[in-house]
Amino acid sequence: xxxxxxxxxxxxxxxxxxxxxxxxxxxxxxxxxxxxxxxxxxxxxxxxxxxxxxxxxxxxxxxxxxxxxxxxxxxxxxxxxxxxxxxxxxxxxxxxxxxxxxxxxxxxxxxxxxxxxxxxxxxxxxxxxxxxxxxxxxxxxxxxxxxxxxxxxxxxxxxxxxxxxxxxxxxxxxxxxxxxxxxxxxxxxxxxxxxxxxxxxxxxxxxxxxxxxxxxxxxxxxxxxxxxxxxxxxxxxxxxxxxxxxxxxxxxx
Numbered sequence: 001x002x003x004x005x006x007x008x009x010x011x012x013x014x015x016x017x018x019x020x021x022x023x024x025x026x027x028x029x030x031x032x033x034x035x036x037x038x039x040x041x042x043x044x045x046x047x048x049x050x051x052x053x054x055x056x057x058x059x060x061x062x063x064x065x066x067x068x069x070x071x072x073x074x075x076x077x078x079x080x081x082x083x084x085x086x087x088x089x090x091x092x093x094x095x096x097x098x099x100x101x102x103x104x105x106x107x108x109x110x111x112x113x114x115x116x117x118x119x120x121x122x123x124x125x126x127x128x129x130x131x132x133x134x135x136x137x138x139x140x141x142x143x144x145x146x147x148x149x150x151x152x153x154x155x156x157x158x159x160x161x162x163x164x165x166x167x168x169x170x171x172x173x174x175x176x177x178x179x180x181x182x183x184x185x186x187x188x189x190x191x192x193x194x195x196x197x198x199x200x201x202x203x204x205x206x207x208x209x210x211x212x213x214x215x216x217x218x219x220x221x222x223x224x225x226x227x228x229x230x231x232x233x234x235x236x237x238x239x240x241x242x243x244x245x246x247x248x249x250x251x252x253x
Contacts, residue, residue: 001063004073005096008047008060011050011087013127013238017053017086018060027051027088031062034083038076039066048102049109050247052197054237056128059091061102083244108173108246110119114239117185129184130203136185136210138177144209145175147220148202155226157202158195159234168195168226177206188243197234205232 008031016024019034035043049059063106073093080090114129121131151171160169174190187203207224208214211243214222214232222230 001067001098002069002071002240003065003098003100004071004093004095005073005100005102006061006062006064006093007090007091008057009091010046010057010060011127012051012054012056014087016056018049018118020046023084024038026055027060030084030088031090032082034080035076037083038079039068043067046102048106049242051240051242052237055237055242057242060242061106061219061245063096063100063102067162085115100244105247106193106245107248108190108192109194110188110243110246111194111199112241112243113187113189113199113235114180115185115187115203115207115235116183117171125184127238130207130236132207132211136207137212138179138185138210140186140216141177141187141210142214142216143179144206144216144219144222145177147223148172148175152223153226154195154198154223156222156228156231157198157205158228159197159201169196170194175202192204200237200240201228201231201233203235203239207235208232 010027016026018027020026020029027064032043045062045064051057057081077090094110111212116125116129117136118131118132119133149172151169152170155168163185170191170193172191176188178186180186187206189199189202205214209216
């Protein structure tokens with residue numbers, strides 16, 4: 001058997017997330033189907049992140065095993081993209097070590113969240129950014145973000161604790177708020193791991209700090225309270241992107 005790692009980009013608008021479900025289309029289902037056609041055998045995928053319905057990805061990482069020994073990876077990539085719907089693209093494909101796993105070997109992830117603050121949102125941005133038509137104080141947002149850096153219990157920003165992964169402690173290495181111009185903002189968060197809907201809850205809370213619904217100086221207390229009811233709203237899925245996944249040098253990175 002050989003193990004192959006791929007980088008995937010997709011617009012999540014019409015999908016019910018990464019994971020296969022009987023309820024409708026998923027990214028995993030479409031990619032498995034395309035790879036199975038090209039490789040002429042059933043393919044099972046693993047991914048670095050099980051993105052929710054409507055969430056996009058610029059750098060999702062996947063892997064699969066195959067007994068095919070003479071693969072032209074460029075041909076496979078191009079063939080898969082010819083089969084995939086236009087809102088999913090396999091960007092790259094390479095052989096990885098047999099023990100590489102995109103989830104278990106991930107050292108960190110980077111997400112971005114985009115917000116439009118204008119009174120009218122461009123229809124070309126409506127599927128890719130949250131329309132939040134309020135004046136946002138970027139410095140207040142940055143001040144509110146500062147206490148989030150470091151290692152903390154992020155229960156206040158988790159919608160539901162997973163029985164599989166009950167540990168609420170995460171480490172954030174980077175939180176930035178950037179003015180993109182034209183009434184558009186981007187929140188970027190880099191961390192070793194993220195809880196269920198944590199990034200969307202952080203984005204909602206930071207936006208609330210920017211418009212005055214949450215005092216920036218109260219963010220540390222919200223974090224320490226470990227109470228989801230104290231933080232801001234869960235920002236809509238369509239403003240969120242999985243930007244990239246980080247691996248240690250010994251993993252396929």
